[in-house]
Amino acid sequence: MPLPGRNRQVVLKSRPLGIPQAEHFELTSAPVPELGKGEFLVRNDFLSVDPAMRGWTNAAANYADPVGIGEVMRSFAAGEVIASRHPGYAEGDRVMGMLGWQEYAVTDGKPIRRKVREKDLSLSLSLGILGINGVTAYFALTEIGQPRPGDTVVVSTAAGAVGSAVGQIAKLAGCRTVGIAGGPQKVNSCIEDFDYDAAVDYKAANFTDTLAAACPKGVDIYYDNTSGPITDAVVRHVNKNARIVICGTASVASWEPWPTGPRIERHLLNKAVKMQGFLIWDYEHRYEEAVAKLAVWVRDGSLRYREDILDGLERAPDSIAGLYRGENSGKRLIKIRHA
Amino acid sequence: MPLPGRNRQVVLKSRPLGIPQAEHFELTSAPVPELGKGEFLVRNDFLSVDPAMRGWTNAAANYADPVGIGEVMRSFAAGEVIASRHPGYAEGDRVMGMLGWQEYAVTDGKPIRRKVREKDLSLSLSLGILGINGVTAYFALTEIGQPRPGDTVVVSTAAGAVGSAVGQIAKLAGCRTVGIAGGPQKVNSCIEDFDYDAAVDYKAANFTDTLAAACPKGVDIYYDNTSGPITDAVVRHVNKNARIVICGTASVASWEPWPTGPRIERHLLNKAVKMQGFLIWDYEHRYEEAVAKLAVWVRDGSLRYREDILDGLERAPDSIAGLYRGENSGKRLIKIRHA
Numbered sequence: 001m002p003l004p005g006r007n008r009q010v011v012l013k014s015r016p017l018g019i020p021q022a023e024h025f026e027l028t029s030a031p032v033p034e035l036g037k038g039e040f041l042v043r044n045d046f047l048s049v050d051p052a053m054r055g056w057t058n059a060a061a062n063y064a065d066p067v068g069i070g071e072v073m074r075s076f077a078a079g080e081v082i083a084s085r086h087p088g089y090a091e092g093d094r095v096m097g098m099l100g101w102q103e104y105a106v107t108d109g110k111p112i113r114r115k116v117r118e119k120d121l122s123l124s125l126s127l128g129i130l131g132i133n134g135v136t137a138y139f140a141l142t143e144i145g146q147p148r149p150g151d152t153v154v155v156s157t158a159a160g161a162v163g164s165a166v167g168q169i170a171k172l173a174g175c176r177t178v179g180i181a182g183g184p185q186k187v188n189s190c191i192e193d194f195d196y197d198a199a200v201d202y203k204a205a206n207f208t209d210t211l212a213a214a215c216p217k218g219v220d221i222y223y224d225n226t227s228g229p230i231t232d233a234v235v236r237h238v239n240k241n242a243r244i245v246i247c248g249t250a251s252v253a254s255w256e257p258w259p260t261g262p263r264i265e266r267h268l269l270n271k272a273v274k275m276q277g278f279l280i281w282d283y284e285h286r287y288e289e290a291v292a293k294l295a296v297w298v299r300d301g302s303l304r305y306r307e308d309i310l311d312g313l314e315r316a317p318d319s320i321a322g323l324y325r326g327e328n329s330g331k332r333l334i335k336i337r338h339a
Numbered sequence: 340m341p342l343p344g345r346n347r348q349v350v351l352k353s354r355p356l357g358i359p360q361a362e363h364f365e366l367t368s369a370p371v372p373e374l375g376k377g378e379f380l381v382r383n384d385f386l387s388v389d390p391a392m393r394g395w396t397n398a399a400a401n402y403a404d405p406v407g408i409g410e411v412m413r414s415f416a417a418g419e420v421i422a423s424r425h426p427g428y429a430e431g432d433r434v435m436g437m438l439g440w441q442e443y444a445v446t447d448g449k450p451i452r453r454k455v456r457e458k459d460l461s462l463s464l465s466l467g468i469l470g471i472n473g474v475t476a477y478f479a480l481t482e483i484g485q486p487r488p489g490d491t492v493v494v495s496t497a498a499g500a501v502g503s504a505v506g507q508i509a510k511l512a513g514c515r516t517v518g519i520a521g522g523p524q525k526v527n528s529c530i531e532d533f534d535y536d537a538a539v540d541y542k543a544a545n546f547t548d549t550l551a552a553a554c555p556k557g558v559d560i561y562y563d564n565t566s567g568p569i570t571d572a573v574v575r576h577v578n579k580n581a582r583i584v585i586c587g588t589a590s591v592a593s594w595e596p597w598p599t600g601p602r603i604e605r606h607l608l609n610k611a612v613k614m615q616g617f618l619i620w621d622y623e624h625r626y627e628e629a630v631a632k633l634a635v636w637v638r639d640g641s642l643r644y645r646e647d648i649l650d651g652l653e654r655a656p657d658s659i660a661g662l663y664r665g666e667n668s669g670k671r672l673i674k675i676r677h678a
Contacts, residue, residue, distance in 0.1 A: 055609075227604040241621070244609045253604045263600040265566040269585045269616035270394075276615075279606035282580070 003041065003083055007032045009072045009102035012057060012314045018254040019324045020057040021097075025073065025317035032104050040084035042095060048076035048127040049310075049319040049332040051225075051250050057320075073101040073316070078116060078126045094119075096126040101316050103336055113285065114214075118295055128161055128331035129298060129305040134248060135290040137165035140278035141223060141237055142173075144245045149174030152222035152239075154211075156202075156230050157250055159186040161305070161331035164194040165294075166223045169305050171195055177223070178214045180230055182326050189329060193304055198230045208233050218242075226251040232262055244275040250324065307328025312337055342380065342422055343678075346371045348411045348441035353398060357593040358663045359396040364412065364656035366524065379423035381434060381444045387415035387466040388649075388658040388671040389562075390589050396597075396659075402666055404492045412440040412655070417455060433458075435465040440655050442675055457634055465668035468637060468644040471619055475586060475631040476504035479617035480562060481512075483584045488513030489577075490559035493550075495541075495569050496589055498525040500644075501668035503533040504633075507642050511533055514560070515643065517553045519569055521665050528668060532643055541657050547572050557581075559595045560654045565590040571601055583614040645669025651676055 004187035005030045013026040024076040035041060056067050056074050068112050077099035081089050086109055089095070097112035099105040116126045128134065147153060153170040157178025167177045167190070179199040190199035198214040200207065211233055218239035224231050228251035238244070252259060266276060285292070297303035308328040310319055316334050323332055345368045350565045352365040374380060395406050395413050406413050416438035418426050425448055428434070436451035438444040455465045467473065481539060486492060492509040496502040497518025506529070518529035518538040529538035537553040539546065550572055557578035563570050567590035577583065607614060622629070636642035647667035649658055655673050662671055 152345070224604065227602065231604065246604050247606060249605045252602070252605070257601075258601040258603075258606070260599045261602040262597040263566065263594075264597075265563070265570065265585050265616075266588045266591070266594045267597070268614065269588060269618070272616045272621055274613065274615040274617040275607065276613040277604075277611045279608070279611040282611055 004032050004043075004104055006030070007102055007104045008313055009100070010313060011070055011072055012067045013069070014126065015059055015066075015069060016057055017056055017256075019255045019321055020317035023055065026272055027314065027317070033083045033106055035083060038086050039106055039108050040081050040086040040089045042077075042079045042099055043338065044077040044079040044099055044103055044105060044336055044339055046078045046124045046127055047101050047313075047316065047334040047336065048075070048131070049316075049323060049334060050132070051323055053320050054324070064115070073178045074098060075101050076113070076127055076132060077101075077105070077288065078123045079105075094126075096131060101313070103188050103313065103338065114291075119292075120124070121295070121298065124307060124309070124333055124335075125298070125305070127333055128307060129165060129303065130291050130294055133161040133331055134165050134294045135283070135287055136278065136280050137162050137169060138243045138290040138294060139280070139283045139286070140247050141166050141169055141221070143283075144274075144276045144278055145170075145221040145223060147173040147175050147221060151175045152178065152215055152217055153221040154178045154180065154215065155223045155225070155233070155235050156180045157248070158196060158199065159189040159194065159306075159329065160225065162247060163225055164190075164305065164330070165303065166338040167194050167196050168297075170221070171197075172297070172302060178211075179256055180211070180234070186326075186329065190308070195304075195308060202230050210250060219338040221245070221248060228252045228261070232282050233263075235264055235267065238267075238273055240271050242271060242273045244273060246275065253324075265310060297317075308332045310334045343371050343382075343443055345369070346441055346443045347367065347652055348439070349652060350409055351364060351406045352408070352409055354398055354405075354408060355396055356595075357397070358393055358660055360660045361657035363396065366653065366656070372445055374422060374424045374445060377425050378445055378447050378669055379420050379425040379428045381416075381418045381438055381446060382421045382632060382677060383416040383418040383438055383444060383675055384441055385417045385463045386440050386652075386673040386675065387470070388655075388662060388673060389415070389471070390660050390662055393663070398578055410454065414440050415452070415466055415471060416440075416444070417462045418444075433462055433465075435470060439653070440673075442652065442677065446640065453630075457630075458517055460634070463646060463648070463672055464637070464644070465672075465673055467631050467646060468504060468642065471668055472500040473504050473633045474622070474626055475617065475619050476501050476508060477629040477633060478619070478625070479584045479586050479621045480505050480508055480560070482611075482622075483615045483617055484509075484560040484582050486512040486514050486560060490514045490558055491554055492560040492562065493517045493519065493554065493558050493573050494535075494562045494564070495519045495573070496564040496587070497535060497538065498528040498533065498645075498668065499564065501586060502562070502564055503529075503644065503669070504642065506533050507636075509560070510536075511636070512643060517550075519550070519573070525665075525668070528645070532645060534643075543570050551576065562585070562586060567591045567600070574601075574603055574606065577606075577610055577612055579610050581610060581661050582614045583612060585614060585616045592663075647671045649673045
C-alpha cells in the first residue's frame with residue numbers, strides 16, 4: 001500500500017477555561033515523517049471523544065499534563081498498522097492507544113495501550129464498551145462499588161458510554177438499577193436500551209421527588225459521573241455503608257477556583273459511607289481481564305452499547321463541547337474517511 | 340454491702356440546637372428500683388464524656404435515636420456489679436456499657452458492651468484507650484486508613500482521646516505523623532506526650548503554611564476528627580490514592596441545615612482518593628481483638644494516653660460543652676464519688 005504523504009491533524013489553538021469549544025482547535029496538516037528504526041505507522045480509523053479531554057486542555061494541575069498549544073489534541077484512537085520498523089508490531093495489526101486527533105500516527109509503541117484481538121468485533125468497540133469506558137465501568141463498579149444482589153444502584157449520565165455499561169453490569173450482578181439522565185429521550189434509552197429498572201430525568205422540575213420515588217429502599221451504590229446538584233440530590237438517599245464511586249464530574253463546568261456545595265462529611269460519617277475517586281490508570285495491569293469479561297457479555301447480547309459516530313475529522317473541534325451540551329447518544333467517536 | 344436507696348442522675352431537660360450546654364441538663368434523683376429476675380445493679384465509677392453525645396441530644400436523624408426529654412443522658416460508663424439476679428453477671432464483675440449519666444444502673448445486660456478483664460489496669464481505661472476511643476482509633480486507622488511504612492499521616496484533634504491513639508498507632512506502623520491541634524499547649528502535648536513527628540496549631544495565623552511545611556511529601560492518610568476549615572486545608576495536600584478517614588466533625592457546630600464548603604469531588608477523582616466514614620458499630624464483633632492489641636501496647640508503654648477526670652456528677656452538665664470549647668486535655672471522664 002502506498003504510504004500517505006500528508007497527515008491531517010486537529011491541534012489545540014488556545015487554552016480554554018472550562019469546556020473547550022470549536023474555536024480552541026484548528027485543523028492543520030503536516031507531512032507524514034519517515035519511519036525511524038523501532039517505529040511504526042498507524043492509520044487511525046476511529047478517534048475517541050471523551051469528557052476527560054476537557055481536563056487535558058485546561059492548565060490546572062490534573063491527573064495528566066495539559067496538552068500544549070499547537071500540539072495535536074491528545075486522544076485515544078484505534079487503527080491499523082500500515083508500515084512497521086518495530087519488531088513487536090506488524091502490518092495488519094489492529095491497535096488502540098493515545099494516538100491523537102489525526103489521520104496517521106508515527107509511534108515507537110509507547111502510546112499503544114493494547115493490540116485489539118477481538119477480530120470478530122468492530123474496531124470502534126476498543127474505544128468504547130471494550131475500551132476505557134467499559135473497563136472503567138467494570139472496575140469502578142465492581143472494585144469500589146462492590147455490588148451485591150438486591151442493592152439499589154443509582155447511575156448518573158446513565159445512558160452515556162460509561163453509565164450505560166455500569167447499569168447493565170450492576171443488573172448482571174443482581175442489583176436494582178436506577179438511571180439518571182437529561183431529557184425524555186435519554187431517560188427512555190435507559191429503560192429501552194440499557195435495561196434500567198427505573199430512570200429519572202434530572203432536567204424535570206420534579207427531579208428530587210421522582211428520584212426519591214425511584215429509590216424506595218434508599219441507595220446502596222451511587223455511581224457518580226456528574227457531581228453538582230444531581231450528586232447532591234442522590235447523596236441525601238444513601239443507605240448505611242453505601243459506596244459512592246466518583247468517576248466523572250460532567251455537570252460542573254469549571255473547578256478553578258473550587259466551587260462550593262453542601263458539606264457531606266457528617267452525612268458520610270453518620271452512614272459510614274465510602275466515597276472514592278476512580279482512575280483507570282490504577283487498573284492498567286488488569287485491563288485485559290476486564291476486556292475479556294466484557295467481550296463475553298457483548299457477544300452474548302447481555303451488554304449493549306450505543307455509538308455516536310461523527311463522520312470525518314472536521315467534526316472533531318466541536319465534539320467535546322457537544323458532549324457537554326449532552327447532544328450525543330452513546331459513546332462519541334470520530335470516524336476518519338481516508339482518501 | 341447495703342444497697343443504695345437513691346440514685347442521682349443527669350437528665351436531658353431541653354433539646355439543644357448544636358452543642359448541648361449545662362442549661363440543657365438537670366441533676367435529679369430517683370429511687371433505686373428492686374432487681375427483677377435477670378437484672379443486676381451496677382455502681383458506676385466512671386462516666387464517659389464524648390463528642391458524639393452532641394448528636395445524641397439533637398433531634399436530627401443520626402446514627403442513634405435522640406435521647407428523650409426527661410430521660411437520663413445516654414453515655415458509656417464503667418463500674419462494678421454490686422448485686423445480681425442475672426446468671427451471666429456476678430457481684431464484683433467489672434463492666435462497661437451504655438449505662439448513662441447516673442450513679443447506679445439497673446440493667447438486664449443488654450446495654451453492657453463488655454466485661455472488663457484487664458484487672459491490672461484502671462477501670463477508667465475501658466472508657467478511653469481500651470474503650471471506644473482506642474478501638475475506634477485502631478480499626479478506623481488500620482481498616483480504612485491502611486497505613487504503610489513511610490506514609491505521612493495527618494490527624495486532627497491530634498492530642499484528643501482518639502487522635503492521640505491514632506498518631507501513636509500510625510507511628511508504630513512506621514508512618515510519619517503530623518498532628519493538628521488548637522493552641523501551644525496541645526501542640527506541645529502532641530510532640531511531648533504522643534510522639535508526633537510534627538504538630539501544627541490550627542489557631543495560628545500561619546496555619547496553612549505550617550501545615551504545608553510539615554507535610555513536604557504530601558498526605559497519604561488524613562484522619563479527620565473535625566471537618567470544616569481544618570479539613571479543607573488538609574485535603575489540598577492529599578497524595579494520589581490517599582485515604583481520608585472521617586471519624587468526627589468537631590469543628591462544625593451545627594449540621595442542620597447542611598453547611599456549605601468546597602466541593603471535593605473533582606479533587607478526590609483526580610487523586611483517586613478514598614474518603615470513608617467510620618462507625619465503631621460496624622466493628623462490634625471484633626472489639627476484643629482491638630482491646631487485646633491496645634492493652635499490650637499500653638502495658639509496654641508504647642501507647643500513651645491522657646485522662647481529663649472531672650470530679651463528681653455535678654460536673655456532667657457542662658462537660659460536653661467544655662469538650663467543644665477545647666478545654667480538656669485527654670479523654671474526658673466523670674468520676675463518681677459514692678457516699
